Amino acid sequence: MQRAGSHGMARSVVVLLWAQALGLAGTQLSQLTLDPPWTPVFQTEMVMLTCRGSGMPGHTYWYINNRLWWQEGSDRIRASKDYPGSGSYQCRGPGAELSPPITLSFSNDWLILQVPAQTLLEGDRLQLRCRGWKDKHISQVQFFHERDVLKGPTLGAELYLQPLQLHHSGHYHCQAVVQYLLAGWQKSAPVMVTVQELFSVPVLRLEGPAEITEGSPLALNCSSRSSPLRPPAHLQYIFYKDRVVVGGPQGSPQLQLLAVGLSHSGNYYCEVRTETASVWKHSAPVTVTVYRVPVSGVSLVAQPPGGQVVEGDRLVLNCSVAVGTGPLSFSWHRQGSATRLAVGPRYELHAAGRQDSGRYHCSVTDGSTTADSPPLRVTVLVPVAGAAIAMARTEPSVLAGENLNLSCSVRAGTAPVNFTWLRDRQELGWGPLLSLGAVGPEHAGTYQCLATNSLGTHRVFWARSPVLTLSVVLPGQGWQHQGTATATGLSVPLLLLLAAVGWQLRRRHRAATRRSQGRDPTAPPEPEGHLPEPAAHPRVLKNKEVEDEEVLYTHVVVTKQGEGTSASRPPWGSPHPPPPWEPPVTYAVLPGPHAQPQLPSDIYENIP
Known part of the structure; x- marks a missing residue:
């Protein structure tokens, strides 16, 4: 092992310590752990210190009391009261910066108070252990912070404090009755506990001036620096205006307000806290002032779009303002009307009528300035009827x-x-x-x-x-009702009988059709040969065809036989003329929507 006492090495250690304290080191810190993880320990005990770097191969450097103690050594060392003794231990593993310090001390007192050797941060749990010499039985244990007796959950000779806050830093000790040869009260030496920040107090900044005009965007940024001693914590950000939440909780430190109004004036501050809310901190307030601007950019939107509706449909008009001061007042007007139709940013017609057609606009005022929307042409279409x-x-x-x-x-x-x-x-x-x-x-x-x-x-x-x-x-013909069907050589009574039968069949069929279509029975009957009016719902014409009812048309034509008469030629639309020696009775049946289409559409039969 080498001991370095040069002033240059000492200066480098000091520079590293300052870099750690100021949070300037951008690389990973070495992690130093103690097993068992308590300090102080009794003089008869030994502990194991382990140093972890970034995982890269290399040597480990050990420091005691801010001085290089062992260069290019192992990543583990055993410590006792004789070697290397009490002190502040640090290490620097391969590819990492200097670790946070661990204070290790050895005691020969009857009673000691043990605290975790690792660095304590806000939100952690502090475990205090009161131990007697050689683990002798102790009773009536009390714990003190400075001179105050601690009250909290205890488990035998242990006491827990959580979550830790910065004010928990200070000197701790315990006192208890130790059972040895004679029982007696003993008091431990004080132990210094330091609680460090998990993250710094946030600072709220405005990305722009603090005095803005209405309608402008407002961006707030809540910045806080996490402790380099631990991996970055997952923090939540909440934004307040005059103690009212306006954003969050959220994982982003930024809040965007796209268009502010007069109501956005006030004092803003932000809060940063852990996900469990065990640690939270507030920023200092920042005052934002929003100034009024004249009303402008008034627009009108219709639903349905364009303001085109069918008579009886619902029409909704909405008025919006791009910029303007509040409170705003809205009114609705139609061209040619001297009085306003309604107030408010929304105007609705539950059932539009033809009288509602015209040009509409909305007017917006803040009490001092007024602006109108461009006019919108509203068209109420009346469907065609009564052709x-x-x-x-x-x-x-x-x-x-x-x-x-x-x-x-x-x-x-x-x-x-x-x-x-x-x-x-x-x-x-x-x-x-x-x-x-x-x-x-x-x-x-x-x-x-x-x-x-x-x-x-x-x-x-x-x-x-x-x-x-x-x-x-045709010229030269007798009376003729329709040139689509003929009959010759029949007596007048038989013709009247056939006409009556056809009329009766057609009457029954038309009544059944009206019942199936839900027509009003009190409505006047349609003229014979007419098709019923279509339903009132819209229909797109396809192939330019119209569906007919299943109506029986019976037309009887009496024509004198002779040269040049219609009996010598086929009826119009008939595929073949009847033989001249067979006196026929001809009737035509027009197929309806339930019949199969035929060409030609008329069906002819002869009854001798």
Whole structure:
């Protein structure tokens, strides 16, 4: 072993100690432990000291009373009262800095007070042990801190203090009755206990000026330095304003307030504590002052977006302010109205009506300045309803060669309204006016128009007009109801009977259809040949087709046989003409939504 007494080595030890005390050493500290972990010990006892560095290979250096005692030695040494004796022990392991000191002393008193040899930090538990010489039995043990008797949980000759605070530092001793040859009171020598900081008192700093304007961001930083004697503790940070929590507990030492108002003025401080709250410390307060600014940046937001709603829907308008002083007052206005509609930052219409359309804006004031939001156009859309077809003639029978125009209109609906024309359920044209020109047999059939309007691109509303059955009368013909079905050679009573049967079947079917669709039984019956009005819910048109009811159409035509009459040609829409020698009765059944689609859509039968 080498003993170093040079002044240069002593100066290096002093520099290392100062670096440790100031927390300047950035590398890992060596760890020095004692087994058994108590000090002082009796003169007859020996202890083992162990030094742990960073785990790198190398030599261990031992120091006693701030002087190098053993250079390039083992990481373990045995100590007794004779060698190396009492003193302050330190070590420096490979790749690490100088360890915290451990004070080891040997005693030959009747009674000693033992305390942990390791460094004590805030929040630790302090165990005090009162021992008699050669572990003689002791009784009536009392513990003292300076001159005060300690009261606390005891276990025999031991007493525990937890959690430790800085004020627990000082001199401790114990007294007890020791049983030896004669029992008597003994008092231990005082032992110095030092409790060090687990972390420093926090300091609250503002990242910016302490006087700011309303709407500006405010950043607070609570800084505290952990003790280098232990691995960094997991700390919690809490921020207060005028003793009210405004942030935390959180693991971050920073608090961000994105936009402050007048209410954010006040005294701020922060608290740092351990996860178990065994140690906590407060910073000094910092005063923050927020100044008023004029109201500006008023905006209006609608729900649904854009302020477009369907009649009867709910509309909500919200008013917000980018910057401005408080307290703020809100009011709602509509163009053309002299009185305000409501107050507060929110305006709601539970069921919007067509009269609610118009331009809206909100007004915000702080008592001295006022600002308005840009106007928002609110559109209340009325779905189309009551579509109807009109033409110049009062009868649906038109003489071939006449010019005919059909027009479609709606009873209600917000513009723009689009019109689609269907003939025999096939798309024919668009627009409110359908010009057929000079009509011919090919124009005979069922006509219907579909009126639609929409809210944006995702909601479409439609209304279907009643069906108009148009027949074309050729020159030279007798009376004709519709050129789609013919009958020859039948008596008038038989024709009337067939018509009555068809009317009765159609009447029963229409009543069953109304019951299944939940229609009002008190509503007036629809004209014969018309399709029912569509449901009031929105529907997107697909393939430009309209579903029909299962309606039985029975049309009987009586035509005189002769040259040039309709009996000599097939009915319009019929795939084949009937034989001239077979007097037929023809009826047409139009399939409804439950029938399989067929081409052509009409089914014809002959009854001899």
